[in-house]
Amino acid sequence: MAPSPVVTAGVFAAGAAAFVRKRTVDNSQVQLIHAPTTASVEGAKTLADIVTAECPSLADPVKGRFVPSALLPTADFQTCFNGVKERFAKPRMVSYERELITTKDGGTIGLDWSPPFAEMPEDDRPIVILSHGLSGGSRETYVQKTAKQLTSEPHGFRVVVVNYRGCAGVKLTTHILYNGGFTLDYGFAVDHIRTRFPQSKLIGVGFSLGANLVTKYVGEQGADCPLKAAISVCNPFDLAASSDAVEKPTFRNKHIYTPAMLLGLMNLYKRHREMMETGPVELDSDAIEKITKIRQFDDLITARAFGYKDSTDYYSQCSCAQFIPDISIPFLAISSLDDPVCPKEIIPHEAFRTNPHLILALTEYGGHLGFHEDLTNCWYPRPIAEFCSAIFNHTTA
Numbered sequence: 001m002a003p004s005p006v007v008t009a010g011v012f013a014a015g016a017a018a019f020v021r022k023r024t025v026d027n028s029q030v031q032l033i034h035a036p037t038t039a040s041v042e043g044a045k046t047l048a049d050i051v052t053a054e055c056p057s058l059a060d061p062v063k064g065r066f067v068p069s070a071l072l073p074t075a076d077f078q079t080c081f082n083g084v085k086e087r088f089a090k091p092r093m094v095s096y097e098r099e100l101i102t103t104k105d106g107g108t109i110g111l112d113w114s115p116p117f118a119e120m121p122e123d124d125r126p127i128v129i130l131s132h133g134l135s136g137g138s139r140e141t142y143v144q145k146t147a148k149q150l151t152s153e154p155h156g157f158r159v160v161v162v163n164y165r166g167c168a169g170v171k172l173t174t175h176i177l178y179n180g181g182f183t184l185d186y187g188f189a190v191d192h193i194r195t196r197f198p199q200s201k202l203i204g205v206g207f208s209l210g211a212n213l214v215t216k217y218v219g220e221q222g223a224d225c226p227l228k229a230a231i232s233v234c235n236p237f238d239l240a241a242s243s244d245a246v247e248k249p250t251f252r253n254k255h256i257y258t259p260a261m262l263l264g265l266m267n268l269y270k271r272h273r274e275m276m277e278t279g280p281v282e283l284d285s286d287a288i289e290k291i292t293k294i295r296q297f298d299d300l301i302t303a304r305a306f307g308y309k310d311s312t313d314y315y316s317q318c319s320c321a322q323f324i325p326d327i328s329i330p331f332l333a334i335s336s337l338d339d340p341v342c343p344k345e346i347i348p349h350e351a352f353r354t355n356p357h358l359i360l361a362l363t364e365y366g367g368h369l370g371f372h373e374d375l376t377n378c379w380y381p382r383p384i385a386e387f388c389s390a391i392f393n394h395t396t397a
Contacts, residue, residue, distance in 0.1 A: 024073070024365065028065040030058050030383075031362040033349060039330075039356040041394045047330050051359055054390035057383040058361050066336075066363040066379045069372050075338035076252055078370030082141040083260065093144040094151065095119070096161070100170070103188050110163035110170035111189065112138040114147050120158060124199035126392045129190065129227075130161045133208030133234075133369065134180075135264035137161070137168025142207055142233075142369045142378070149381035155389055158200070162189045172272040175279025176305045180209040180239055181318025183217040190217075194226055199397050203388050204230045208341070208369060211235035211333075212320045218331065219323025229330040229391040231384055234342055234369050240315035241346040243294050257340060258293065265297050281305055324351040324358070331358045332387050334380055336366030 038047040045053075056063040072078050085091065097116035101109050128150050132143055138161035147159045163170050164178035164185055178185060193202065204227045206214030211232035218230045236242035246257045269276065269288070277283055281304050288300050298311035308314040333352070337344045352360040361383065363371070371379040 024067065028067045028364060029061075030064045030066065032058060033352045033360040033362065034358060035353055035356040037356060038359070041330055041391065042396065044394055047357065047359060050330075050390050050394055051332075051387070054393070055383060055386040057379070057386055058359075066366055066371055067373065068365045068370075069374045071375060072370070072372050075336070075340050075365070075367040075370070076256070078338075078365065078367030078372055079340060080256065080367075081370060081372055081375075086141060090139060091141055091144065092139075094147045094159075096138055101189065101192050102173075103185060105174055107165050107174040107176075107185065108170055108172070109165065109185055109189055110138075110168060111193070112161040112163060112168075114151055114159045114161070120151075122197070124197065124397070125156065125158055126201045126203070126388070127158045127160060127193060127197060128388055129193065129202060129204045130159060131186065131204065131206040131210030131214050132161065132163070132167070133210050134261060135167065135268045136207075136210075137163045137170075139168065140207075142380075145378050146205065146207075146381045146384055149385045150388065155385050157388065157392075158197075160193060162186060166268060166272045172275045175276055175281065177268065177272065177276070177302075179302050179306055179314065179318065180212045180236075181216050181314075181320075182306070183213060183220060186213055186217050187221075190226055201228045201392055201395055201397050202226065203228055203391060205233065205384060205388075206231070206235070207233045209236065212237070212239065212318070215320035215327075215331075215333075216318065216323050218329060219320065219326040222326050223328040225327075225329050227329060228395045229332070229387070230327075231387060232331070232333040233380055233384070234335060234339055235320065235333055236342045236346070237319065237321040237348055238315075238346040239319045240312065242342050243298070243311075243315065245343045245346075246341055247293055247295065252340065261294060262291065262297065265294070266291065269297075269301060276301075276305070279305075321346075321348045321351070324348060325355055327355060327357050329357060330391055332361060332383075333358070334361045334363075334383065336363045336368075336371070338365055339368045341368040 052059045094114045096112035096114050099111040150157045166172040166177045204214045295311045303314045352358045
């Protein structure tokens with residue numbers, strides 16, 4: 001008796017799923033790109049040797065891979081899963097203690113320290129400085145997961161999240177917010193942290209737009225950078241190209257990415273509208289109400305507030321790729337090749353092959369700030385913590 005069409009279809013589907021899963025696993029090895037000879041870290045081992053020996057999640061033949069959850073097999077599922085979880089329940093994975101600092105022009109930055117000082121009194125242990133993405137803050141899932149990994153054993157580092165002007169409940173006390181290249185505030189925060197903890201070694205980690213900002217800062221500082229190292233996760237590298245990528249006329253951009261990103265930006269603007277509109281720069285409130293694209297937001301708000309000609313000028317001056325050749329400290333960039341927000345075509349491979357201070361870690365999968373191994377665990381906090389630990393072990397205060 002011949003099998004029923006339903007059984008046949010089921011067998012075929014199971015076989016196809018098994019084939020796809022095997023191909024996913026086979027392609028899950030992390031690809032490391034760097035100069036033929038990488039720089040020595042404080043005159044000792046080279047950066048590549050340190051990563052190979054002490055960062056198994058990046059370099060080990062068995063452990064150096066990211067295999068996406070079978071329940072989240074595509075870039076879109078990986079990217080959107082954090083947002084879906086946060087919509088129903090904002091996870092609380094770590095505790096923070098907030099410190100507000102005031103910039104020279106009267107701006108307010110919120111530093112969220114973890115663990116709180118009652119749990120971890122001030123000492124000279126290493127500190128990892130985290131910078132959030134677009135309109136984010138210390139409560140974003142990707143920030144909390146990283147903070148939890150870094151503060152837990154065997155690492156036990158101190159973590160501080162830099163919440164920029166107007167973000168994460170920080171009151172806007174100037175007429176401007178922040179942008180992806182406004183490194184003055186980041187540098188001010190780093191200097192404050194150095195003053196408060198002069199014996200602690202520092203590493204900066206940036207996510208998405210925060211990765212662009214941290215990378216730009218490190219390149220601007222060059223050999224004088226006060227950080228021991230920096231890490232970039234899902235970096236857009238080229239702000240214009242990234243903006244173009246999420247505004248291509250595709251179904252997922254029209255109905256998922258552009259609306260989600262624009263919602264965060266518009267909520268940030270509306271929350272601080274009164275302060276921004278009473279400033280010296282005239283904003284077109286009627287045009288702002290009709291914004292439907294990220295470029296329009298940057299034309300009407302970001303560019304005007306910060307004195308750029310338009311969004312193109314802002315993107316051109318603030319994209320971090322042009323600053324990468326000047327980076328002179330150990331630098332790790334983690335990117336996925338299926339990132340829908342920061343597409344693989346804009347990753348500056350040649351810069352990573354020529355600057356001996358850089359390591360580029362590429363995964364085949366992961367989406368944008370996803371990297372979900374299952375519905376609970378993410379991959380990227382492990383290589384971040386391993387790299388921080390390795391650099392701290394090979395540097396002096």
